[in-house]
Amino acid sequence: MKIKLNFCRAAFILLTTSLLLAGGCSKKESTSSSSSASSSSTSSSTSGSLPVTEITQSVEGGYNTGSFTVPSDGVSFMLSVFRDNNGSTAFYSLSDPDGTDILSSSSTPTLYGVASGITGAYGYANVLVPQSPSFSAKAGTWTFKAYNNDRVKLALRSGTLPTS
Incomplete structure (x- = not known):
């Protein structure tokens, strides 16, 4: 069971990495995408119908911080951190618009220990x-x-939720 879970997790990470890298390496198109938060400017490129946006970070209290806006028709998102030298990287927190840190072990519901972003990885999370x-x-x-x-x-x- 544990081997199957690790294989599924590795396959998921490989798939998402390849999708994000393909989107990040493709020819960039000019768009006017920006966040409403002052600490986050963005640049965007599209890969198929799924836009991939790079978020500008600032440093606060020893952490790289940033923000992004999910529109009212937002369905899902994947937030990814990269480390060029393949060193260890991870998310410390991810807070929703209500201020709940969904990566905290004390929040309900929580992704603590479930999302690869909280446990960290080499080069990507x-x-x-x-x-x-x-x-x-x-x-x-x-x-x-x-x-x-x-x-x-x-x-x-973003768009409409699938019905089935």
């Missing part, structure tokens, strides 16, 4: 929202703190 019916990609401004990373990218899906 991510958080996928929603990961279960307990979560939603709430509309509004989300904030994050990460450490030991060179950049952050956001893949945001």
